Amino acid sequence: MAEETNEFAIRAGAFHGPAAILAGDPRRFERTLRSLGLPTDAEQIIGANEYLKGISDVIRSAEDNDFFLHVSLEQDVGELGVFGRAIVSSDTLWEALQTATTALRYFQNNSELVIRTYRGKCRIWYFTLLNSHDGKQDIQYTIGLLTKVVLMALGEVDPQITVAYPGASSEHFQNNSAVESVRDSNQGYIEFHEDLLRAKMHRSDSVRADILSRYLRGKKLMQAPQVNRADLVAGLIKASFGIAPWSLSDTAQVLGVGPRTLQVQLKDEGTAFRDIQKIERHKEACRLLSSGASIDDTANAIGFEHRQSFSEAFVVWEGCAPSTYAKSKVFS
Numbered sequence: 001m002a003e004e005t006n007e008f009a010i011r012a013g014a015f016h017g018p019a020a021i022l023a024g025d026p027r028r029f030e031r032t033l034r035s036l037g038l039p040t041d042a043e044q045i046i047g048a049n050e051y052l053k054g055i056s057d058v059i060r061s062a063e064d065n066d067f068f069l070h071v072s073l074e075q076d077v078g079e080l081g082v083f084g085r086a087i088v089s090s091d092t093l094w095e096a097l098q099t100a101t102t103a104l105r106y107f108q109n110n111s112e113l114v115i116r117t118y119r120g121k122c123r124i125w126y127f128t129l130l131n132s133h134d135g136k137q138d139i140q141y142t143i144g145l146l147t148k149v150v151l152m153a154l155g156e157v158d159p160q161i162t163v164a165y166p167g168a169s170s171e172h173f174q175n176n177s178a179v180e181s182v183r184d185s186n187q188g189y190i191e192f193h194e195d196l197l198r199a200k201m202h203r204s205d206s207v208r209a210d211i212l213s214r215y216l217r218g219k220k221l222m223q224a225p226q227v228n229r230a231d232l233v234a235g236l237i238k239a240s241f242g243i244a245p246w247s248l249s250d251t252a253q254v255l256g257v258g259p260r261t262l263q264v265q266l267k268d269e270g271t272a273f274r275d276i277q278k279i280e281r282h283k284e285a286c287r288l289l290s291s292g293a294s295i296d297d298t299a300n301a302i303g304f305e306h307r308q309s310f311s312e313a314f315v316v317w318e319g320c321a322p323s324t325y326a327k328s329k330v331f332s
Contacts, residue, residue, distance in 0.1 A: 007048070007109070007110055007129060008047070008048035008051070008108070008109065008110050008111075008128075008129050008130055009045050009046065009047050009048065009051075009108065009109050009221055010045070010046060010051050010107065010108035010109075010221070011042060011043055011044065011045060011046075011080070011081050011083065011106075011107050011108065011221065012038060012039040012040075012041060012042055012043070012044040012045070012046050012081075013042030013043065013079060013080040013081030013083070013084065013107075013256075014051070014080065014107075014108075014141075015033065015036070015038050015054055015058065016029075016033070016042050016079040016080070016081070016256070017071055017072075017074075017075030017076065017077075017079040017080070018058050018062075018067065018068060018071045018075070019032045019033045019036065019038065019058070020075065020076075020079060021071050021074060021075060022058065022061060022062055036054060036057050036058060036061070037050075037053075037054070037057070038054050041227060041229075042079070042080065042081030042082075042255070042256055043081050043082060043227045043232060043255070044227050045221060045227065048130070048134075051138075052130075052134055055068065055137045055138070059137070066140070066172060068137050068140055068141040068144070069140040069141065069144045069165075069172055070144075070172070071141075071144075072140075072141050072142075072143075072144025072145045072147070072148060073144050073147060073148055073173075073176070075148075076088075077145060077148055077149060077152075078256075079256070080107065080145075081107070081255075081256065082106075082212060082215065082216065082232075082236075082254055082255070083100075083103055083104075083106055083107040083216065085208070085212060085254055085256075086099050086103060086209060086212035086213055086215075086216055087099050087100050087149060088149075088152065088201065088203045089201075089203065089204065089205040089206075089208040089209035089212060090201050090204060090209045091200060091201065091204045091206050091209060092153075092197070092198060092199060092200055092201060092204075093149070093150065093152075093153035093155070093196055093197050093198070093199050093201060094197040094198065095201075095209070096149055096152075096153075096201055097113075097115055097124065097149070097197070098115075099209075099212075099213055099216070100113055100146075100149070101113045101114075101115060102216075102217070103213070103216040103217075103219070105219075105220045105221060106216050106219045106220060106221055107221065108221060109220065109221045110128070110129035111126070111127065111128045111129065112126075112127045113125070113126055113127075114127070117194050117197075120193065120194050120195075121160075121191050121192070121193065121194055122191065122192055122193075122194045122196070122197055123189055123190070123191040124146055124189060124190050124191075125187060125188070125189045126139060126142045126143060126146070126187075126188040126189065127187070128142075135166075136166045136167060139165050139166055139187075139188035140165050140166065140167065140188075142188060143163055143164070143165045143188040143189070143190055146190045147161060147163055147179065147190055150190065150192055150196065151176075151178060152201050152202050152203065153196050153199035153200070153201055153202075154199050154200050154201070154202050155193075155195065155196040155198075155199030156199075157193050157195045157196055157199075158178075158193065159178045159192045159193055159196050160180055160192060160193045161178050161179045161180060161181075161190065161191070161192045162179075162180060162181040162182075162183065162190070162191040162192070163179060163181075163182055163183070163189075163190050163191075164182075164183040164184070164185035164187065164188065164189050164190075165184075165185060165188045166184070166185065166186055166188075167184065168182045168183055168184040168185065169182065169184075170182045207243060207244045208250075208254075210243050211236070211239045211240045211243050211244065211246065212236075212239070212254065214239040214243070215235050215236055215238075215239035228269065229255075229262075229265045229266060229269055230266060230269050230271050230276055232255065233251055233262075233266065233273060233276050234276050234279070234280055236250075236251050236254060237251070237276060237277055237280045237281075238280050238284065240303070241280075241284050241301050241302050241303070242301045245303040246303065248262065248263070248273045251273065278313075278317075280302075281302045281303065281304075281313070282317045282318075284301070284302050285298050285302055285310070285314060285317070285322070286318070286325070288301060288302075289322055289325055289326040289329065290326075290329045292326075295307060295310070295311070295322045295323060295326070298310070298322065299311075310322070
């Protein structure tokens with residue numbers, strides 16, 4: 001294995017789609033991940049060695065050398081984790097691809113997606129730090145996932161898709177008439193009709209897309225032994241301010257777990273959803289009032305339906321009414 005792959009890292013969600021299909025039954029999903037030595041938390045970070053070993057182990061279990069390419073066209077892109085759910089929630093294909101491009105560093109480091117349009121075509125290149133031998137399956141998987149995203153666009157034009165990746169074969173797409181051309185290439189790319197960029201995504205949810213895009217904006221994957229669930233929840237709550245109310249159920253759906261499971265995970269970290277929500281609301285309320293926002297606008301931005309409820313909560317937080325707090329900041 002090349003020494004440079006030691007700098008590569010990726011979220012464990014990369015394996016959740018393949019594991020779900022390999023398990024064949026939702027009740028066996030987590031058991032399958034554990035049997036492969038892979039994290040059950042999609043946001044957990046894994047290094048290059050663990051990632052490449054995971055790919056080899058999954059292929060061995062599936063007894064299919066092209067398993068990751070096949071899975072990429074079948075799986076739910078949302079199973080990638082927060083990154084994947086932000087993509088599928090996007091309003092249009094263009095917005096979905098922009099999210100994939102700008103937020104890729106949250107999902108994996110030292111990789112890049114480049115989008116170009118020319119003469120009625122849109123082409124997306126995928127560049128990875130992994131060398132040609134180690135990166136073959138990774139490129140195939142990524143190009144397959146991009147193809148799946150393009151096919152989720154509800155366009156009225158013939159997509160005229162061309163895909164290129166190492167070890168490409170027309171047999172991989174023999175049941176997909178939308179893919180017109182398959183090319184063997186060391187580089188991975190997908191090309192399709194430019195007009196499709198304006199097409200609406202069939203699972204679009206503009207509110208969720210805005211919140212997740214805000215959460216992912218500027219975030220980069222960092223090597224860490226453990227992902228703190230409370231920090232993830234806090235970030236999602238903060239990203240929702242000014243867009244829409246955000247609940248425990250919303251958070252659990254985005255993180256791919258049940259509400260009760262999320263509550264248990266937070267309890268294990270010594271906190272609870274309501275506690276995190278109070279902290280983030282408190283901080284945001286102080287920031288907004290200090291910047292001159294009205295009491296009504298502040299209450300609405302952080303998810304309170306009634307001004308009175310917000311005022312009562314603020315007195316508990318600061319020991320004074322929001323109007324008094326705002327005046328003190330003006331005079332100071």
